[in-house]
Amino acid sequence: MKTILNFVTNYKGFVFGKVRQGSQGIAVEIHPRKNSKAVCSECGKPCPTYDTFQTPRRFEFVPLWNIPVFFLYKMRRVTCPEHGVIVERVPWGDGKCTQTIEQRQFLANWARRLSWSEVAECFHTTFGKVFRAVKWIVEYGLEHRNLDGVESIGIDEVQIRKGHKYATLVYQIDDGNKRLLGVEADRTEESLENFFKDFDEGTKGEDKRSLKIKWVCSDMWKAYLNVVGKVCSNALNILDRFHVKGHLTEAVNDVRKMDVAKLKKEGREPVLTKSKYIFLKNPENLTDDQADKMSELLGYNLRVVRAYLMKEDFERFWEYKTAYWAGRFLDAWCVRAMRSKMEPMKKFVKMVRKHRELLMNWFRSKGLSSGVVEGFNNRVKLTARKAYGFRSLESLKIALFHALGKLPEPKNTHRFW
Numbered sequence: 374m375k376t377i378l379n380f381v382t383n384y385k386g387f388v389f390g391k392v393r394q395g396s397q398g399i400a401v402e403i404h405p406r407k408n409s410k411a412v413c414s415e416c417g418k419p420c421p422t423y424d425t426f427q428t429p430r431r432f433e434f435v436p437l438w439n440i441p442v443f444f445l446y447k448m449r450r451v452t453c454p455e456h457g458v459i460v461e462r463v464p465w466g467d468g469k470c471t472q473t474i475e476q477r478q479f480l481a482n483w484a485r486r487l488s489w490s491e492v493a494e495c496f497h498t499t500f501g502k503v504f505r506a507v508k509w510i511v512e513y514g515l516e517h518r519n520l521d522g523v524e525s526i527g528i529d530e531v532q533i534r535k536g537h538k539y540a541t542l543v544y545q546i547d548d549g550n551k552r553l554l555g556v557e558a559d560r561t562e563e564s565l566e567n568f569f570k571d572f573d574e575g576t577k578g579e580d581k582r583s584l585k586i587k588w589v590c591s592d593m594w595k596a597y598l599n600v601v602g603k604v605c606s607n608a609l610n611i612l613d614r615f616h617v618k619g620h621l622t623e624a625v626n627d628v629r630k631m632d633v634a635k636l637k638k639e640g641r642e643p644v645l646t647k648s649k650y651i652f653l654k655n656p657e658n659l660t661d662d663q664a665d666k667m668s669e670l671l672g673y674n675l676r677v678v679r680a681y682l683m684k685e686d687f688e689r690f691w692e693y694k695t696a697y698w699a700g701r702f703l704d705a706w707c708v709r710a711m712r713s714k715m716e717p718m719k720k721f722v723k724m725v726r727k728h729r730e731l732l733m734n735w736f737r738s739k740g741l742s743s744g745v746v747e748g749f750n751n752r753v754k755l756t757a758r759k760a761y762g763f764r765s766l767e768s769l770k771i772a773l774f775h776a777l778g779k780l781p782e783p784k785n786t787h788r789f790w
């Protein structure tokens with residue numbers, strides 16, 4: 374046991390002592406190496422020992438062959454010229470936490486592959502301990518991450534709970550470096566301003582990180598556009614294809630609802646029953662049954678059918694090679710949509726016309742893949758669903774950073790997972 378522990382750890386100034394096996398697992402004593410000095414937990418300087426606790430403290434280590442392993446160590450207090458009488462620092466843990474750094478890292482890394490409760494179950498620990506392990510590693514990562522060199526960001530809002538609870542998420546979407554950069558409560562100007570406050574920390578004047586951003590991909594949400602215009606003054610703001618499509622899909626769905634109500638009012642055959650997802654899906658994703666239903670519906674003279682066809686037609690906009698021809702297509706499309714006399718479609722056109730410039734920026738940013746934000750959006754929703762039961766935004770934030778933040782981790786002698 375000692376040989377293995379010496380192989381996987383490197384605790385300078387300490388040696389492993391007696392190893393006992395009890396009902397709770399394997400207990401390993403740790404002692405200070407002879408003539409080694411304890412270290413102040415505040416400043417890390419070696420100091421004379423003041424006294425030693427008589428009851429050993431218990432630290433959980435990584436289980437071996439499914440047997441729990443824990444360390445027993447009698448903590449010392451030191452007399453630090455600067456910090457007075459203070460408890461020592463030990464290399465396998467910190468403060469009052471009973472989990473070793475190795476165990477926290479071990480649990481946290483499994484928590485990327487399994488749900489947190491599965492991790493607790495597999496490794497004979499509690500959900501709370503898995504949570505604290507993840508929290509610790511996320512905090513370490515946020516403290517040590519490097520935010521320099523971010524050139525493209527994507528901003529997205531995600532509904533985190535039913536009843537309009539939103540969070541603002543910011544991603545780095547550069548080629549070769551895509552990661553979650555920030556999670557802020559709500560989707561107000563303040564949310565985004567809070568993000569940039571953190572993001573710019575440690576930089577000032579012309580060296581501000583927000584001024585080095587060249588591309589911002591976002592929705593037409595006014596609060597975001599305002600802040601981006603103010604803070605990222607060197608960036609080109611692009612409307613994300615994914616968000617534009619989202620608005621258009623919503624318009625088609627609103628037309629569908631109007632049609633359903635109209636058919637019902639006129640006492641006609643309810644042909645639109647169970648059609649919602651048919652109109653929301655991309656045609657290539659329809660099942661055989663849905664495709665049959667769709668071709669049947671296309672035969673009816675319904676407003677939703679016309680709206681749907683317009684939505685499909687709009688896809689061509691993104692295929693243009695030049696902004697000029699895309700712009701001509703867009704304007705012609707908008708005229709047709711306005712003539713359609715469908716309120717939701719007209720509402721969409723008004724939005725597009727208002728932000729035409731930002732929409733056209735998409736063609737200047739060729740190469741900046743807009744699928745990235747959409748991909749993150751899906752993964753965020755998945756993580757939020759897996760983290761179901763989290764009461765606070767704070768815990769969701771930890772889960773999201775853990776899954777998508779690409780955060781640095783403490784270096785180890787041995788990789789336990």
Ligand SMILES: [Zn+2]
Nearest residue numbers: 413416453456
């Ligand atoms: Zn000190």
